[in-house]
Amino acid sequence: MEIKIVKKVLAAHEKLADEIRELLARKGVYAFNLIGAPGAGKTLLLESTFDAAAADIRPGVVEGDIATTADAERLQRFGVPIVQINTGPFGGDCHLAPNLIRAALDELPLDDVDAVFIENVGNLVCPAEFYVGENEKVVVLSVTEGEDKPLKYPLAFREAAAAVITKIDLLPHLDVDEAALRENVAAVNPKLAVFALSARTGEGLAAWVDYVKSKVAGG
Amino acid sequence: MEIKIVKKVLAAHEKLADEIRELLARKGVYAFNLIGAPGAGKTLLLESTFDAAAADIRPGVVEGDIATTADAERLQRFGVPIVQINTGPFGGDCHLAPNLIRAALDELPLDDVDAVFIENVGNLVCPAEFYVGENEKVVVLSVTEGEDKPLKYPLAFREAAAAVITKIDLLPHLDVDEAALRENVAAVNPKLAVFALSARTGEGLAAWVDYVKSKVAGG
Numbered sequence: 001m002e003i004k005i006v007k008k009v010l011a012a013h014e015k016l017a018d019e020i021r022e023l024l025a026r027k028g029v030y031a032f033n034l035i036g037a038p039g040a041g042k043t044l045l046l047e048s049t050f051d052a053a054a055a056d057i058r059p060g061v062v063e064g065d066i067a068t069t070a071d072a073e074r075l076q077r078f079g080v081p082i083v084q085i086n087t088g089p090f091g092g093d094c095h096l097a098p099n100l101i102r103a104a105l106d107e108l109p110l111d112d113v114d115a116v117f118i119e120n121v122g123n124l125v126c127p128a129e130f131y132v133g134e135n136e137k138v139v140v141l142s143v144t145e146g147e148d149k150p151l152k153y154p155l156a157f158r159e160a161a162a163a164v165i166t167k168i169d170l171l172p173h174l175d176v177d178e179a180a181l182r183e184n185v186a187a188v189n190p191k192l193a194v195f196a197l198s199a200r201t202g203e204g205l206a207a208w209v210d211y212v213k214s215k216v217a218g219g
Numbered sequence: 220m221e222i223k224i225v226k227k228v229l230a231a232h233e234k235l236a237d238e239i240r241e242l243l244a245r246k247g248v249y250a251f252n253l254i255g256a257p258g259a260g261k262t263l264l265l266e267s268t269f270d271a272a273a274a275d276i277r278p279g280v281v282e283g284d285i286a287t288t289a290d291a292e293r294l295q296r297f298g299v300p301i302v303q304i305n306t307g308p309f310g311g312d313c314h315l316a317p318n319l320i321r322a323a324l325d326e327l328p329l330d331d332v333d334a335v336f337i338e339n340v341g342n343l344v345c346p347a348e349f350y351v352g353e354n355e356k357v358v359v360l361s362v363t364e365g366e367d368k369p370l371k372y373p374l375a376f377r378e379a380a381a382a383v384i385t386k387i388d389l390l391p392h393l394d395v396d397e398a399a400l401r402e403n404v405a406a407v408n409p410k411l412a413v414f415a416l417s418a419r420t421g422e423g424l425a426a427w428v429d430y431v432k433s434k435v436a437g438g
Contacts, residue, residue: 037256038343038372039364066344068370092374094313094344122371124257125285125313125342144363144386145258151287152341153257155311167363173392175419200394 013130016098020105020133027110029060030216031118033132035156036140038122041166041199043071045140045208046117048199050078052209057216060113062104064096064121071119083107087121095126098133115216124149128156136161136215143167143174147181150188157185162193164208169198232349235317239324239352246329248279249435250337252351254375255359257341260385260418262290264359264427265336267418269297271428276435279332281323283315283340290338302326306340314345317352334435343368347375355380355434362386362393366400369407376404381412383427388417 024031034042050059061082063072072084083104087093090100096118108116118134120127128137139160141149144167150157157163163185171178178196185194193211197204243250253261269278280301282291291303302323306312309319315337327335337353339346347356358379360368363386369376376382382404390397397415404413412430416423 037258037341037364038368039256039361065371067373068367070367070371092344092348094342121344122256122368123313123342123344125311125340126345129311142258142363144361144389145256148287148289149257149341152284152289154286170363170389170392173389 013098016102017131017133020098020102021135023105023110024116024133024135029110029114029116031116031134031136032212032215033118033120033127033134033137034140035120035124035127035137035160036122037124037142037145040122040124040140040142040145042119042122042140043074044199045164045166046075046119047078048202048205049117049209049212050075050080052205053213054078056213057115058113060108060110060116062096062101062108062116062118064100064119066092066094066121081108081113094121094123095130096120096132097130101132115212124153124156128153128159138162138164140164140166143171143176143178143181147177147184150181150184154188157188157192160189160192162195162211165194165196167198167200168196168203169201232317235321236350236352239317239321240354242324242329243335243352243354248329248333248335249437250335250353250355251431251434252337252339252346252353252356253359254339254343254346254356254379255341256343256361256364259341259343259359259361259364261338261341261359262293263418264383264385265294265338266297267421267424268336268428268431269294269299271424272432273297275432276334277332279327279329279335281315281320281327281335281337283319283338285311285313285340300327300332313340313342314349315339315351316349320351334431343372343375347372347378357381357383359383359385360400362390362395362397362400366395366397366403369400369403373407376407376411379408379411381414381430384413384415386417386419387415387422388420
């Protein structure tokens, strides 16, 4: 009996995620699902990406947080459509589920955007377990988190198509070895497209932005 | 029917957590449950605490990770009893549940320790939702995560008795305002004991170690 109930919920989620994928494909929209720990730099990565790619992509944003609209407010200056999901009223959920994404997409003008950036709840664990209809997951990891994180949280790195290593401007002040971090990323998922950048200095940003543009153009 | 099943699981968890609390009380052991994001500095905080308090407390450790024994290995040099829990075989659980803690405590020589440090899975969300029989939760937050995190992840700060702000040696290299961070911590939970420290330079460590010693002595 228990198993039946769990299966029903999971099946409903998967069906909804498939419908989201079909909706996005029909609208010609490419969806990135950004996952990473609190403070990994997901919002700043979006800000830098929008600054650099303003002429080339028409983004829409789904912001996921347990509480506050702080991240959505940071992105308002770009004048792009943003929907904030607060999971607080839904039990403080640690991830975005397809039903929330579906509701958020209803609020986005999908005919006027060609890329949707879903910024998931800050959590390197749970969001990796949920497919919400995105074209790809992007795992965001700050160098300040240490080089061992891909080994300790492997699912996020296995599920993602790209990894963005952030805050590399802090490397001179840390006891963190970037080469070892990259080795650990590759050990968990050798197929990952890996970018290392500092949104603050701009170092390494161009390669990531080119990647985004190519995905949006082909999607 | 569904509600009945969920209630049963929760009730079983709570009963087990209460049993753990009673066991620890009987043995005169004080238990800290450390929660925080990946890379917040939980393991290094334990290393610094053990270095500073070696003569005053007899610690035992329960290390929680999805995968690897990396953190347990870092603590081996202290010669203290350590039990590693890997949640990978249990569905990659994003937190430590009471049944895992109960099994871990069976492996610790509780007659020879007076403090148990539970290092939870790196996650600022889910571990805050589970009482595992600890005397207090300690939320660990790195300054690199930004000053807004208490507002965005309020449950961890509401459930904890103490907050440890780590990596303050990096403040000169960040656009993060420590005063604003402290204000946000206090806004969520004005009763929190707040410590700010750098395990690397030792700044601020003594106050935290004194706090630990006083809790262990009184517990």
